[in-house]
Amino acid sequence: MRPLPPQPSPLPPPAADAPAAEEKDEFEVVLESAGDKKIAVVKVVKNLAGLGLKEAKDLVDSAPSTIFPAAKKEDAEKAKAEIEEAGGKVTLK
Numbered sequence: 622m623r624p625l626p627p628q629p630s631p632l633p634p635p636a637a638d639a640p641a642a643e644e645k646d647e648f649e650v651v652l653e654s655a656g657d658k659k660i661a662v663v664k665v666v667k668n669l670a671g672l673g674l675k676e677a678k679d680l681v682d683s684a685p686s687t688i689f690p691a692a693k694k695e696d697a698e699k700a701k702a703e704i705e706e707a708g709g710k711v712t713l714k
Contacts (some may be wrong), residue, residue: 653711
């Protein structure tokens with residue numbers, strides 16, 4: 622018995638340079654609220670952002686507000702963890 626000739630596949634060939642789903646590498650760190658421990662959150666924001674006490678207080682008072690417009694993933698996660706530990710609520714966008 623003779624083998625059959627190869628048949629073309631009904632599926633298109635896989636693309637060699639198909640872009641993988643890109644993971645974001647920059648995040649916007651947004652303080653949603655200071656929670657019950659506003660003073661602790663002001664201190665953390667002051668230290669993280671390198672602001673003066675008045676500027677940090679104004680930023681926390683105006684929540685929701687952006688603390689870092691384009692932070693690296695590691696920095697954004699660290700900032701979020703520290704602010705939430707102090708009692709604030711943060712989202713990364």
